[in-house]
Amino acid sequence: MYDSPKSDSTVKHAIKIAANKVQVFYGDTHAIKDVDVQIEDKTVTAFIGPSGCGKSTFLRTLNRMNDTIDICRVEGEILLDGENIYDKRVDPVQLRAKVGMVFQKPNPFPKSIYDNIAYGPRIHGLAKTKADLDEIVEKSLRRGAIWNEVKDRLHSPGTGLSGGQQQRLCIARAVATEPEVLLMDEPCSALDPIATGQVEELIDELRESYSVVIVTHSMQQAARVSQKTAFFHLGNLVEFGETSQIFTNPKDPRTESYITGRIG
């Protein structure tokens, strides 16, 4: 008897982040309503949904970026490896070293390429010697798939690079502190298709070592890079599942309307 080709199942990864009954308020506005989601290790999870649906807000709760907004209040629990990141004993700076973030617009520091990468490891004391730091910088730039383009001009300003290079520099900067999770908020929306392709290829490589969560407005990008997709609508997590299932046979009519581009 031949084995059915359907029988080999997808690999199960450990749960990296578990969100339980998460609520977010901006003043009186209830921005995130009762969201439960489990984000797996070594997996790319995409958050999709129309503008204002709460996907970026939710992403920012995962490394407490919302702490910087005074009127923002978070309820419920978010467990990183089983520990609540909103616990009083957790230092948000340490947390953000573990849960790195890449933003929509490339935002290199107005420093040299080298110092852009070295900044995080320096403040977190990850390098004892200059040689250690050199090694971290090279490794991070290689991880960011930009080493070959900048190795001869490490001391020129990071802001002098092209948009796509700047974004890969920011990704290299994010991985320099050896994070466990990488959050990306529309990392390609300011990039051309070639640079987008390079960043997507990079995201796929980063998946080997990290858990990656990406917010994107491009449905095709979500389909290309992610293994899991979460659809947000009006602050609710409407549907969460395998990306291939979401894009071929979504269960919720709201997901269907959104991904097929219907008026909803």
Next chain:
Amino acid sequence: MTEQKQHIASAFDRDLEAIQAKIMKMGGLVEAAILDASQSLDARDEELADKVRKGDAAIDELEEMINEDAARLIALRAPTASDLRVVLSVMKISANLERIGDYAKNMAKRTGVLVQMSPIPGSHSSLRRMAREVERQLQDALDAYIRRDVALAEDVIQRDLEIDQMYNALFREFLTFMMEDPRNITACMHLHFIAKNNERMGDHATSIAEQVVYLVTGETPDEKRPKQDKTSTDLGVAPEGSYVEKSKDA
């Protein structure tokens, strides 16, 4: 046609509707080809058989157009979810219809040969009934497609059994005629191929019905549907005293 909301890009809706309209046109031509092929055999009408043979080119052309439209839709609109399933099912259904068209054409070709020979008594009415049943199956499968009617599609899948049984009966009948008088062999061989063509057409109609289930539910129906064409495995179908029966005893 569908109860779904419209796309924000209305041209996308128009493209999807246009490609499905072509499927319906193709379905209409194929249904007519089955009936005409059957009628030409029944009435020994060479002219009608010739019309079926020549008509197949239009069916092939439509299939090509549908494939081009589907490729363009995939490239330009990147369809997802139910839109994707529409495009995939349209491609498969058009391939099924094209094959049915070929079988009808083949029936018409054999009719051209059969009219040169003396008729085999009784065979025509069974073949006519079979062709009518196949045409009805196809019609129902296409109706199920337009109405997105899974229950009707499931019914078509189940009813394929009856066509298989008709084929079994004809298989035995032709075998008997051939053993009775070897001069019947040429005609009976052609008639048998016509019956087999009908049986295959029924399978393609079933496959269209399966596409309807996939289109609506996103799941392919299980392969548990009844299969009654036993002529390829069952030695018992040969009439008594035949060579096959003896070799089974040995």
